[in-house]
Amino acid sequence: MATPQLEKTYNPKAVEDRWTRAWIARRYFHASPDHPGKPYCIVIPPPNVTGSLHVGHALNHSLQDILIRWRRMQGRNTLWLPGTDHAGIATQNVVEKQLMAEGLSRESLGRERFVERVWQWKAASGNTIINQQKQLGESCDWDRLRFTMDEGLSKAVIEVFVRLYEDGLIYRGERLINWCPRCLTALSDIEVEHEDIKGKLYHIRYPLTDDPDTVLVVATTRPETMLGDTAVAVHPDDPRYRHLIGKKVRLPLTTREIPIVGDRILVDFEFGTGAVKITPAHDFNDYEAGERHGLTRLAVLDHAALLDAAGMQQAAVEPSVIEMLRGLPVSKARPKVETLLRERGILATTEDHKMAIGKCYRCKTVVEPYLSPQWFVNIKPLAEPAIKAVEERRIRIVPESWVNNYLGWMRDIKDWCISRQIWWGHQIPAWYCLACNGRQIITADGRTTILPGAVPIVSKSAPTRCPSCGSTDLLRDPDVLDTWFSSALWPFTTLGWPDQTPELKTYYPTSTLVTGLDILFFWVARMVMMGLKFMGDVPFKDVYIHALVRDAEGQKMSKSKGNVIDPLHVMDQFGTDALRFTLASMASPGRDIKLAEERIEGYRNFANKIWNAARFALMYLDGPRTALPPGQRTFPDRWILSRLGHAIRAVTAELESYRFDRAATVLYQFIWHEYCDWYLELIKPVLQAPEHLDGASTRHTLVETLETTMRLLHPFMPFITEEIWQTLPRQGDSIVLQNYPVLDQDWVAPDVEQHFSLLEHTVGLTRTGRALLNYPPGQQIPFHVGHDDPNRQNQLHQLQRHLAHLSRGTAEVSSPCDWPAVRLLRLVTEGLSVGIGVSGDVDLKKAIERLAKQIMETDKELQRVDGKLKNLEFVSKAPPEVIAEHQGRVQTLSRDRVLLADSERQLRAMLAV
RNA sequence: GGGCGAUUAGCUCAGUGGUAGAGCGCUUCCUUCACACGGAAGAGGCCACAGGUUCGAUACCUGUAUCGCCCACCA
Numbered sequence: 001m002a003t004p005q006l007e008k009t010y011n012p013k014a015v016e017d018r019w020t021r022a023w024i025a026r027r028y029f030h031a032s033p034d035h036p037g038k039p040y041c042i043v044i045p046p047p048n049v050t051g052s053l054h055v056g057h058a059l060n061h062s063l064q065d066i067l068i069r070w071r072r073m074q075g076r077n078t079l080w081l082p083g084t085d086h087a088g089i090a091t092q093n094v095v096e097k098q099l100m101a102e103g104l105s106r107e108s109l110g111r112e113r114f115v116e117r118v119w120q121w122k123a124a125s126g127n128t129i130i131n132q133q134k135q136l137g138e139s140c141d142w143d144r145l146r147f148t149m150d151e152g153l154s155k156a157v158i159e160v161f162v163r164l165y166e167d168g169l170i171y172r173g174e175r176l177i178n179w180c181p182r183c184l185t186a187l188s189d190i191e192v193e194h195e196d197i198k199g200k201l202y203h204i205r206y207p208l209t210d211d212p213d214t215v216l217v218v219a220t221t222r223p224e225t226m227l228g229d230t231a232v233a234v235h236p237d238d239p240r241y242r243h244l245i246g247k248k249v250r251l252p253l254t255t256r257e258i259p260i261v262g263d264r265i266l267v268d269f270e271f272g273t274g275a276v277k278i279t280p281a282h283d284f285n286d287y288e289a290g291e292r293h294g295l296t297r298l299a300v301l302d303h304a305a306l307l308d309a310a311g312m313q314q315a316a317v318e319p320s321v322i323e324m325l326r327g328l329p330v331s332k333a334r335p336k337v338e339t340l341l342r343e344r345g346i347l348a349t350t351e352d353h354k355m356a357i358g359k360c361y362r363c364k365t366v367v368e369p370y371l372s373p374q375w376f377v378n379i380k381p382l383a384e385p386a387i388k389a390v391e392e393r394r395i396r397i398v399p400e401s402w403v404n405n406y407l408g409w410m411r412d413i414k415d416w417c418i419s420r421q422i423w424w425g426h427q428i429p430a431w432y433c434l435a436c437n438g439r440q441i442i443t444a445d446g447r448t449t450i451l452p453g454a455v456p457i458v459s460k461s462a463p464t465r466c467p468s469c470g471s472t473d474l475l476r477d478p479d480v481l482d483t484w485f486s487s488a489l490w491p492f493t494t495l496g497w498p499d500q501t502p503e504l505k506t507y508y509p510t511s512t513l514v515t516g517l518d519i520l521f522f523w524v525a526r527m528v529m530m531g532l533k534f535m536g537d538v539p540f541k542d543v544y545i546h547a548l549v550r551d552a553e554g555q556k557m558s559k560s561k562g563n564v565i566d567p568l569h570v571m572d573q574f575g576t577d578a579l580r581f582t583l584a585s586m587a588s589p590g591r592d593i594k595l596a597e598e599r600i601e602g603y604r605n606f607a608n609k610i611w612n613a614a615r616f617a618l619m620y621l622d623g624p625r626t627a628l629p630p631g632q633r634t635f636p637d638r639w640i641l642s643r644l645g646h647a648i649r650a651v652t653a654e655l656e657s658y659r660f661d662r663a664a665t666v667l668y669q670f671i672w673h674e675y676c677d678w679y680l681e682l683i684k685p686v687l688q689a690p691e692h693l694d695g696a697s698t699r700h701t702l703v704e705t706l707e708t709t710m711r712l713l714h715p716f717m718p719f720i721t722e723e724i725w726q727t728l729p730r731q732g733d734s735i736v737l738q739n740y741p742v743l744d745q746d747w748v749a750p751d752v753e754q755h756f757s758l759l760e761h762t763v764g765l766t767r768t769g770r771a772l773l774n775y776p777p778g779q780q781i782p783f784h785v786g787h788d789d790p791n792r793q794n795q796l797h798q799l800q801r802h803l804a805h806l807s808r809g810t811a812e813v814s815s816p817c818d819w820p821a822v823r824l825l826r827l828v829t830e831g832l833s834v835g836i837g838v839s840g841d842v843d844l845k846k847a848i849e850r851l852a853k854q855i856m857e858t859d860k861e862l863q864r865v866d867g868k869l870k871n872l873e874f875v876s877k878a879p880p881e882v883i884a885e886h887q888g889r890v891q892t893l894s895r896d897r898v899l900l901a902d903s904e905r906q907l908r909a910m911l912a913v
Numbered sequence: 914g915g916g917c918g919a920u921u922a923g924c925u926c927a928g929u930g931g932u933a934g935a936g937c938g939c940u941u942c943c944u945u946c947a948c949a950c951g952g953a954a955g956a957g958g959c960c961a962c963a964g965g966u967u968c969g970a971u972a973c974c975u976g977u978a979u980c981g982c983c984c985a986c987c988a
Contacts, residue, residue, distance in 0.1 A: 006947095008947085008948075009948080009950070010948095010950085194984090194985085201988080218988080219988060220988060221988065222988090233988090266986090266987090266988080267987095267988085268987060268988080271987065271988065272987095272988060273988095275988095276987095276988050277988075278988095283986075283988080284986050285986045285987075285988075286986090286988085287986095288986090353988095355987095355988090356985085356986090356987095369986095401917070401918080402917090404916080404917080405916080405917075405983070405984085408916075408984075409983095409984075412984090412985095517982090517983080518983095520983095521983095521984095548982090574950095585926095585936085586925085586926080588926075588927070591918080591919070591926080592918095592919095592981080592982080593925095594924095594925060594926090595925095596924080596925065596937085598924090598925090598936090598937055598938080599925070599936075599937070601937085601950080602936060602937055602950090603936090604950065605948095605950040605951090606950090607950085608948065608950045608951090609947090609948065609950075609951080611947090611948080611950095612947040612948035612950095612951085613947065613948080614947085615947050615948075616947035616948080617947085618947090619947075661926090661927075662927080665927075665935070665936090668935090668936085669935085676947085676948085677952085680947075681952095688946085764954095767953060767954065768954065768955095770953085770954085771941085771942075771953075771954040771955080772954085774942085776942095776943095777942075777943050777945080777953085778943095778945080808945090
């Protein structure tokens with residue numbers, strides 16, 4: 001017997017560090033277009049460069065790594081392409097915060113030095129998440145690490161922008177957009193998070209100009225914006241108001257008069273008072289109504305969402321009101337306006353009202369609709385092919401339930417605002433000739449505003465002179481592109497586009513995209529559109545959408561709530577394999593994951609179980625082993641191989657349909673309950689008797705099964721499987737490069753499995769008996785087994801040896817009727833009877849009392865079900881014919897066990913003891 | 914307002930038109946020579962509610978309730 005080479009308890013830390021380094025150093029994960037095999041490629045959803053690994057990443061990346069390792073082992077030419085996203089606003093915010101701590105600001109630094117500073121920050125901190133990904137065991141091709149602002153990718157971004165512009169799919173215009181007054185930039189529609197809050201509905205009196213005694217009461221949730229009203233709308237069919245259309249009201253707090261218009265789109269006359277104020281510069285609906293009625297747009301809020309004196313002046317607001325409100329944020333201005341209106345008797349009434357406000361997805365500041373010139377993508381022409389691709393299932397979305405979500409959004413898609421007024425990002429490749437556009441370009445307070453009338457020169461490289469007037473006085477558009485613009489190109493720009501690289505040819509379209517549904521619209525939809533536009537093909541064939549990870553209470557994890565599970569901490573405490581396996585096992589479709597640490601601890605135990613199974617196997621490595629044809633294998637060997645075959649088939653099938661959870665369950669079940677609990681126990685007598693005839697065959701199967709199992713498990717638990725695999729007899733340097741197990745048809749043995757289930761059942765009965773009788777564990781228990789079916793009776797004979805061993809007893813197989821009836825308790829199920837001999841020093845009376853008690857309880861339960869169960873076959877697992885045969889002498893012991901007495905009288909006697 | 918999903922053991926979740934499953938937790942027994950991060954035996958469920966289809970429904974259909982998510986400009 002060999003000395004065990006492994007520690008008694010699995011210690012993940014050292015193992016993980018060692019293999020992380022070795023795998024990367026040996027470049028096992030490096031992919032090349034020349035490699036053989038059908039390509040399999042995943043591009044990673046690039047985490048923000050500011051990020052550190054949170055549990056959502058851990059889930060997302062674990063699942064990808066499972067797929068990647070699995071496909072690699074299957075012999076595919078496998079590329080997992082890693083990278084990070086420059087995360088425009090998020091990163092800029094991080095660096096600005098740093099500057100603030102130093103008493104600096106980005107304005108004081110100036111654009112160039114600020115951007116330089118961000119690059120410095122990236123160089124210093126940008127690799128945090130990459131290193132954490134490596135710790136997680138991710139088998140990315142780290143040689144191909146990309147960053148969305150790499151030179152090549154930036155070039156591609158410019159290329160795309162220019163081509164879209166030339167195709168008329170990018171335009172510039174002044175629109176009402178979502179504006180974050182803290183980040184001071186435009187946001188796209190989906191960058192706004194809506195939240196319900198309780199607000200008030202203010203009813204305000206607007207007097208008619210030709211009849212000041214008549215007032216039109218309008219309802220609004222934002223009284224402070226009334227200063228910018230340019231009309232009041234009523235429904236043209238509303239009998240209360242329709243005669244007023246065309247008249248004017250005097251706008252309170254101002255000296256302006258505004259018209260009453262009829263608008264059936266804006267006005268729902270059941271809501272509020274049926275009259276709506278129109279503020280085209282501060283509300284999306286009003287903006288459109290303003291377009292319909294040709295209204296002017298008066299902005300009374302500035303870019304920081306403060307009440308703007310100049311704007312108010314232009315809106316003819318009373319000077320005293322301007323003085324009161326100037327420079328105030330909306331939150332302070334609103335109560336002041338309310339008080340003012342109340343004092344002047346203009347406020348009719350207020351009522352509580354639930355309303356939705358939008359917040360910036362980066363900084364949670366309330367966003368304002370803001371009128372400003374921006375760049376947009378004309379998205380409909382791009383969306384159409386992207387809709388078709390999913391409808392025609394050229395892209396398969398898993399789970400399918402998200403298809404409708406995707407299609408619904410795509411069919412109703414709005415133009416995409418892609419310009420951001422920040423400095424960190426891809427600067428828009430547009431220039432303006434100052435000579436030609438002199439009056440369109442205004443610089444004030446250090447902010448340059450390029451009015452919508454300015455004519456851009458869009459070009460891949462900086463033009464030296466204006467093509468129309470020849471002037472060299474050119475100004476580049478200061479805006480940068482939405483971060484998601486470059487992300488949308490990720491599947492092809494990372495492979496070298498616009499160059500026709502071998503990588504692009506080999507790996508595009510990629511195979512699978514693994515992502516959370518939170519970025520389905522931000523990212524997935526846009527990749528589809530851009531991929532189809534520029535590559536003429538879908539960017540990926542499958543999209544697997546996984547759930548969100550929440551804490552054990554189902555709350556979204558957030559730092560402020562303090563309920564964040566830090567994956568690095570967990571990896572440290574329980575091991576990376578345990579975390580990965582946990583996440584995989586909980587990745588059921590269509591349900592969020594509530595993660596609790598106990599669960600991870602459970603899989604840590606699983607890792608330890610595997611470890612010890614390996615230790616056990618290693619003790620018998622030294623003995624001779626033979627490769628025997630299946631016929632010569634022993635019963636336990638044939639059984640475990642048959643089960644292994646099932647596991648292989650199941651795991652593979654589940655992975656093919658992205659059921660990581662079920663694959664994990666299969667592995668857990670097989671390894672713990674079949675390999676460890678039964679197989680290892682079954683073969684112990686053979687292994688521990690050195691001269692046993694079956695020794696060679698058994699040792700062979702023991703190791704063969706373990707080795708195969710390690711390969712089967714490797715994608716899920718890469719570290720421990722590698723470590724164990726290394727100790728086994730093997731060919732090759734690393735499990736990473738081994739073949740994934742495939743089912744060997746010779747292993748399939750239904751007859752053996754049937755055999756085994758008889759054994760399992762019988763052993764279970766003896767153990768129950770032992771527990772019921774309080775047999776001391778050390779004491780051997782004498783028992784008889786028999787079966788009504790002669791065939792199975794025979795099988796029992798063959799299993800006698802195993803039975804005796806596993807039951808720790810002396811087994812005798814005899815036909816059910818010829819047992820010594822005295823002092824035996826018999827347990828029967830499915831025609832199988834086990835009689836346990838009761839030796840003198842056990843209190844038979846007590847044992848029978850306990851049985852009787854159980855029977856009584858069961859009886860009560862049966863009576864509760866109200867006579868429906870007159871026939872015991874409903875509660876017994878015994879086949880009906882067996883029950884019928886024993887009618888009247890059978891009592892239910894529990895739902896699946898029946899106590900059998902030789903006669904009713906005997907039964908009564910037993911119960912009455 | 915629209916759409917989607919959930920509701921199964923104390924907790925977290927699988928699952929199937931035909932006798933209810935797992936992990937964790939709990940109870941009892943056991944430190945036997947792979948593992949106490951272990952072994953064995955147990956307890957514990959009108960499968961949210963109400964109808965319908967069916968020989969039979971936890972599963973299929975309809976409705977109700979509660980919770981969650983996504984989308985949406987209702988002032």
